[in-house]
């Protein structure tokens with residue numbers, strides 16, 4: 001992913017984290033990334049953790065990369081689901097797998 005895209009998603013993830021802090025935890029923080037991360041670290045919530053994890057991946061420059069096949073996940077998929085870790089084809093494969101195991 002290009003660095004300008006990474007910084008775009010960085011902002012989106014911080015925004016989403018802040019929204020969750022406000023709506024679920026009634027914690028109002030500044031829009032600064034540091035403050036949002038600090039507030040999020042006080043809760044052990046899977047939703048918050050997922051987003052914090054996404055921020056770590058952005059920092060490492062591996063955000064938007066499928067964890068299975070390492071292909072880039074399309075930007076529209078990431079915009080719809082900021083914590084997506086699978087590309088659409090791996091997602092489908094996983095889904096089919098879990099369907100047949102039933």
Ligand SMILES: [Zn+2]
Pocket residue numbers: 066067068069070071086087088089090091
């Ligand atoms: Zn994949």
